[in-house]
Amino acid sequence: MTTSGIDDNLCARESLRATRPVMSVREGHRVTRRTAEPESPVSDLTELEEAQFRLAIEAAPTGMLMVDEGGLIVLVNAEVERLFGYRREELVGAPLGILVPHRSRQRHPELRRAYADDPQARAMGAGRDLYGLHKDGREVPIEIGLNPVPIGGRRFVLSSIVDISERKRAERERAELLAELRDINASLEERVAERTSELAEREILLNEIHHRVKNNLQVISSLINMQVRVLESPAARAPLLACQTRVEAIALIHEKLYQSDDYARVPFAVYSRSLATNVFRAMSDSSAVVSLDVAMEDVALPMDQAIPCGLILNELIMNALKHGFPGGARGTIRVGFCRSQTGQGVLSVSDDGVGFASDFAWGAGESLGHLVIDALVDQLGGSFTVSGVNGARFELTFPLGD
Template sequence: IILAALLLGEQAALIFGALSALAILALFLLAAGDSLVEENIGQLVTVVTTLGLTTVLLRFALKSIKDGLADSRRNEQALAESNRQLLASREALQAQVAERDVLANALRQKTTQLEHLLQAARQLTSSLNTKEVLSRIAATATDLLNTEGCAIYMLEPDKQTLTPVVSIDREYAEEILAATIRVDNSFTGQAVTARRGMIFNETDSDPSGFQVPGTPEETDERVIAAPFMIEDTVLGAICLSRVGPWFTGEDLALVETFAAYASTALKNAQMYQALQQEVEERKKARRALQAAHNELEQRVEERTRALLLANAQLSDEVQERKRAEEKIQASLQEKVVLLQEIHHRVKNNLQIISSLLHLQSTTVTDPQTLAVLQESQHRVRSMALIHEKLYQSTNLARIDFADYVKNLTRYLLRSYRAGQGTINLEYKLEPVEVGIDAAVPCGLIVNELFTNALKHAFPDGRGGKICIKLCNVDDEHIQLEISDSGVGIPDSVDVENSPSLGLLLVNSLVNQLNGSLTLNRANGAEFLLNLKVK
C-alpha cells in the first residue's frame, strides 16, 4: 500500500488498501471454514478496522508529504526570484556608479574650459609692477617674432625724449638701457611721431636711425616699432630688431597688438590692486576644486574595489559621491559668478569711457571734433554691449549675435537720427552664436557700416530703409549683409583703400577675421561680408 501511494498516488493507495482488506477477509473465511464463530467475526472486524485506519493515516501522511514538497518547491522558486532581483539591483547600482563617473568627467572638462577663460582674462592684470608686465610683453614679442633684441621706451613729458625701461638683448642690454634716444633722430621716434607702427627693412641706407653707443653696426639689420597709445596720447613705444629676414605686414600687426597690450597694461596697473583680492580668491577656489577632484577620484577607486567585496556598501558610496558632486557644482557656479562679475566690471568701465566721451562732446563746438568724439563713443558702446551680453548670458564663451545686432543698431539709430526723417529698419536675422574672440571685431564692423549708412546714405534728413541680414554659412563662417536705399557710394570711392578711418577699421577687422568684403553700388549701397568666427 505504501509503495503504491508513493509510486502511483493517493487514489491508487486507497484502491490497494480496499483490495488488501477483501483479500484478508477471504483468507480468514477460508481458514475458518465451518468453525466461524462470533469471536472470529470480532477479530475480522478488528483487522478490517485497523486496515481502514491505517489507510486513512497513510492518506493523511502522504498529503502532508505532498504539501511539504509543494511548499519546498514554492520556497525554492521564491528564493530564485529573490536572487534575480538582487542581481538586477546590483546591476542597476553599477550603472548608477558608471553614470556618476561620466558626469564627473564632464564636470572636469567644463572646469578646464573655465580655467582657460580665466587665464585669458588674467593676462593683462597679472601684476601691479608695470615694468614686470612690460618685460613679459617684450619677451613674448621677441620669441614670437624671432628677433635678437627688443626695447621698450617711455615718452618723457617733454615729448622729445624716449627713455628705455626694458631691454632684451643677449650682449648689449646694459648699453641699450643706458642710452636715451630722441624722437626726431631714431626709427622708434618716427613711429611715435607717426602714431602708428612702422617697418624699417633697409636700415643700411636709411640715415634717420640712431646707433646706441657701445653697440656694433649690423649689416642687413631690420627694425620694427610701434607706439603705445591711450585715448590718442602716446605713452611710449616698443622696438624690435633682427638680422636677416625682412619684417612683414603680419609682423607689424602683431607688434601693434603687443603695443596695444602694453597700453592696456599701463592702464590696468591702476586697476590691478582692486582686482588682486578677487584673483587670490579664484586661486583658492581652484585649489579647493582640485582637492575635491583628487578626493573624488580616490573615493571612486576605493568604492570600485569595495564593490567586488560587498554590494551593500554601494548605497553609501552613491550618497557620498552625490555630496562631492554638489560641492563641485557649487564651486563651478562660484567661478561662473566670478566671470560674470569680470564682464560686468569691464562693461561698466567701457560705459564710463563712453560717458566721458559724451561729456567731452558737450563742450566741443567744432563739428569735425564733435563727430570724432561721437564715433569714438559709439565704438566704445559697441564693445561695452558685447560684455553686457556676456554678463547677461548663461554661456560665458558665446553671445547671441542676432540679438546684439538689433540692440546696437537701434541704439545707433536713436543717437544719429533724432529729429530727422524716418529710417525703417528691416531685419532678416538667423540665430547666430559668436565666440568672445570674434564678437568684438564683428560688433565694430556692424557699428562702422551702419553708422556710415546713417551719416551718408540719407542726406538732408531724408528718410529711407536699412536692411540687415545675418546667417550661418557653415560651422566656422557667418554672412553679414548691410544695405540701404540711400544715395549710394560714388564709383570714385575705393572702399578697400579709402582714407576714411571707419572703412580702414572695417577692412582691418575683416582681414583679422580672415573674411571678405564685397560692395554692390546698385540701388544704394550693399555691403556683403563673409567672416570666420571660429
Template sequence: MPRRDDRLLVEFGEILRLSDSSTSTLHAVAFALGEHLGLSRCYFADLDFADRHAVIHRGFHRGVPPPPRRVALATYGTSMIEELAAGRLVVNRDAAIEPRTAHEFAALHEPAGHRAFVAAPLERDHTCVAMLFASTHLARDWETSELAIIQEIAERTWLWVERERLVGALQNLTRELEQRVEQRTRDLVAAYDEIHKSLREKEVLLKEIHHRVKNNLQVVSSLLSLQRERVADPVARKTLEESQARVRSMALVHEKLYRSRDLASVNFDEYVRDLVSTLEDSLAMRERGITITVDVGGVRLGIDQAIPCGLIVNELVTNALKHAFPEGRTGTIHVALRAVGDPALSQVELVVSDDGVGLPTQVDVRATRSFGLDLVMTFAEQLGATVETTREHGTQFAFRFELDRST
C-alpha cells in the same frame, strides 16, 4: 538497484530540496548514507594537495570516535592519495591484507579505524579538490550496488554543492557590483554637486566681470562725452562722438551677457536691435527720414564674434548715415545675418546695406583713408571673414565667416 537504495535516493533528494546550507547538506547526506550502508564512518572532506592536508566536514560515525577537523593527507596512505589525485575511485576491502595498504595498515589505517574503505574523488576544473569517504572498522566485500550508490550520491551531492557555490559567488559578485554602483553613484552625485557648485560660482563671477566691464565701458563713454562737450573743434567733437558709439557697442555686448542665462553667447538679434535703437536716438535718424530694418533670427554669437560683428554694424550704419543720404535724402539701412553654404561648415553671412547714393567707384574699401572702414576691415580679419562689396542701388557689405562651434 535494490529498492532500499531507491528509498535512499528519495531521502537524498529531500535533503537537497530542504537544505539551507552546504555544511548542513554534507552532514545530512553523509549521515543518511552511513546509516543506509551500516558504516563506521562517512564524511565529505576538502583536499589540499599543495598544502598536503584535508579539512573534514561533520559526518556520520558509529562505534568509532569522530575524526579530527583537519588531518594530514598522509593519514590516508600514499596509494589512496595518488589514486584520488588521478581522479579514480578508491576501493579497499581489507587494508590489513591488500598489497597497497598492508605495509602501512598498523601505522595508519588501524589507529584510524579504517579496515575497509571507499573514497570517491570530487573534481573542480578536472582537479580533485574533495572526496566522499566511507569506511568500516571491519573488513568488507563491497557490493557493486554499494559502490554505485556511494559514487552516485557523491557526484550528485557535489553537483549541488558546486551549484550552490557558484550561486553564492554570483550573489556575492552581484552584491559587490551593487555596492560599487552605489558608491560610484554617490561619488558621481558628489562630483556633480561639486562641479555644479563650482560652475555656479564661476557663473556668478563671470556675470560680475561682464557687469564691471560694462560699467567701466560706460565710464569711458561718459568721459568721452564730457571731453566732447569741452572741445570746440567740430572735427574733434565728431571723432569723440564716434569713439563713444564704439564704446557703447562693446558695452552693450557685456550687458547682454550679464543679463543672459547663457554666459557664453549673445542673442545677436536682440543685440543688433538694441544697438540700432541706440544709433537711431543718437544720430537723429527718424528726424532725417531714415529707417533701419533688422533680419537676424535666433543666431547666437560668442563674445569673440559678437563684439567684432557689433562694431562692424556700428561703423557701417554710422558711415551710411554720414555719406549715403546727403541733402535731406531719405532711405533705408538693412542689417541681416543668415546661414549660407554647406550646413556642415556652419557658415553665416553678415550683410549691411543701404539704398543711398552708393559708394564712389574710386574708393577701395581695403585701402582707404577712412578710419571707420579701416576698422571694419580689421574686425573682418578678426572674424576670419571674406568681404564682398556691391555698389549697385546703394552700397552693400557682405561678411562671410564660420560660426564658432563652441557657442
C-alpha cells in the same frame, strides 16, 4: 531536525534496528534491501515498484532524504552524501538532527511537530534562510521541499534538498557590486555637487565681471561725451562721437551677457537690434529721415565673434547714416544675418541711398572705419565684399564658432 546528544542517537539507532527495516538505495549498480525483523515501510509495494521508487530517488538531481515519524533517517541518495559529506551508512538510521546546525536544533522538534499536525507538500521555512550542517562543521545554504509519504500505514516525510551555495555566492557578489556601485555613485554625486558649486561660483564671478566691464565702459563713454560737449567744431566732435559709439558697442555686448543665462554666448539678433537703435539715436540728425529694417536669424555667437561682428556692424551703420543719405534724403538701412548653405555666418548691411562715387575703391583711402573693419574681418577669419547697385551693400562672411 534535532538531537538530544550522543545517548539519544544511540537509543534511536538501537530502536531502529529492533523495530524497523532500513532501506539502502543502491550498492554499486544493483538495488538491494536490507530487512530487519519487522516488515519494510515499502512492503506494500511490489519488488518492481520498490526498485523503481529507489531508482527514482537515487537518480534525482537534488538531494532526497526520507525520515520516519520519530525523525530518524531511513533513506538517502548520493546527492545527500555529496551535500553533507557523510557516507550513506552513517546517515541511514541516524537522527535527522545531525544535519541541523547547532543554533537551530533547540527549535527544530517544535517545527517537526507542527508539520506532522498539518502534513502537506510545501517549501520549508518560506522567507527564511535555511542551512544544513556538513560533516566538517560548516553550514551549507539549502532549500528544502517537504512531501508527506504514507507507506504501509506509517507516515514518512520525503525531503528534496537543493544546495544553493552558488546562488548565495552570486547574491553576495551582486550585493557587494551594488554596494560598490552605490559608493561610486555617491562619490560621483559628491563630485557633481562640488563641480556644480564651482560652476555656480564661476557664473556669479562672470556675471560680476560683465557687469563691472559694462559699467567701466559706460564711464569711458560718459567721459568722451563730456569732451564732445565742450567742442564746438563738428570736425573735432565727429571722431570722438565715432569712438563713443565703438565703446558703447562693446559695453552692449557685456550688458547682454550680464542679462543672459549663458555668459559665454551672445544672443546676436537681440544684440544687433539694440546696437542699431543706439547708433541711430547717437546720430539723430540722420536717423530722423532714415528708417531701420532688421532681419536677423536667431543665433548665439561666442564672445570672441560677437564683439568683432558688433564693431563691424557699428561701423557700417554709422557709415550708411553719414554718407548714404546726404541733404536729408529719406531711405532705409537694412541689417541682416543668416547662415549660408555651407554653414557660415553672413552679416549684411545695405541701404537704398546714393551709393558709391564712381571712383570709389574699398581700402584705397586712410579711413579709420575701413581700417577697423579690415582688422576685425581678419580676426574672424572671414571675407568682406562691397557692392554699389541701387545703393550700397556690405557683406561679411565668416565661419561660425562651435
